[in-house]
Amino acid sequence: MVLANCRAQFTAADFDFVARVLARKGVRHISMVELLSDPECRDEMLDNLSVSHALFSGEGRLEVSQQLYFYVVARTVLRRQGIEDRELADYIGALLTKFSETQKLHSPHDKLPHQFSYIADMLDSLATASTAESFLIRAHIGNYALFLSGMFHAWVERRQQRGAPDFSFYEDIGRTSFRRAAQDKIAYQLDLAQVYHQLADVFRHARLALNELAQKVWNPDTEPPLAM
Structure with a gap:
């Protein structure tokens, strides 16, 4: 992870x-x-x-x-x-x-069989996940929401025009996921609790920072790999 x-x-x-x-x-x-x-x-x-x-x-x-x-x-x-x-x-x-690495983008952990392209599918998987799996999936949702909304700004905007989630969705789900992950004992064991708390607090500003980065380092019209 x-x-x-x-x-x-x-x-x-x-x-x-x-x-x-x-x-x-x-x-x-x-x-x-x-x-x-x-x-x-x-x-x-x-x-x-x-x-x-x-x-x-x-x-x-x-x-x-x-x-x-x-x-x-x-x-x-x-x-x-x-x-x-x-x-x-x-x-x-x-x-x-x-x-x-595309595979890492769609998988919460190397040892888990899950492969996701939709945040909705990640949320649905929480219903049957173990405690440890729930932590990994919540952390992955936060990471995924930040990465997509940060590095694929134009893609999110294009999909938003067709009724897909807008930036507020990614920000809300990202903040919530990081906060929940931060409360898990595994986060403390991995020294990630404070990082997750901060990401929840500054998610929008972190997303805007990645928007700038995407503009500088690659074609901003690029679509995420295996986007559905």
Whole structure:
């Protein structure tokens, strides 16, 4: 499932890229040891606008990990919406990484047989789900609602004109799902309770941040994979 763990998965190539970008901009030399061993130093360097500008321009896109790329671009657009929490950016970066695989987009967990394309089907499945499955499905509904309404803004608008749910539906169902997931003991065991609470509180602003991101990194008219 989606965990706030992008920063825990950065590679040596990621740190080398960051150091090279900052060195060109006149930032003091940052050693690999500092970036690897000092989380505060690492986070400060990743917030430097030179890093996000380089990634948004396409530089380094093929040499850095998905975790670095999605963390930095998510962090950048979230801050423009007034969302400063790095843990939240880490989670949304992980969400974008995970949902870049079509199979992960439609499945709450690798070990569950469920494959969903409709939020209504996810809600219906809660009636027969176990306690653990209910937690996974609720978390997935929140993630799915945020991803679709955030990264596929134009698609939602086109479908809305034909009577499909509008953005208020995604925001309401996303907030509710994250709040319910946050109350589950499994969320506390996975250190996700606080992240889910925050996502419930700032869902609309997070969605708007992803709308901006979609405009910057791909064709905004793109439809989600296997959309029904």
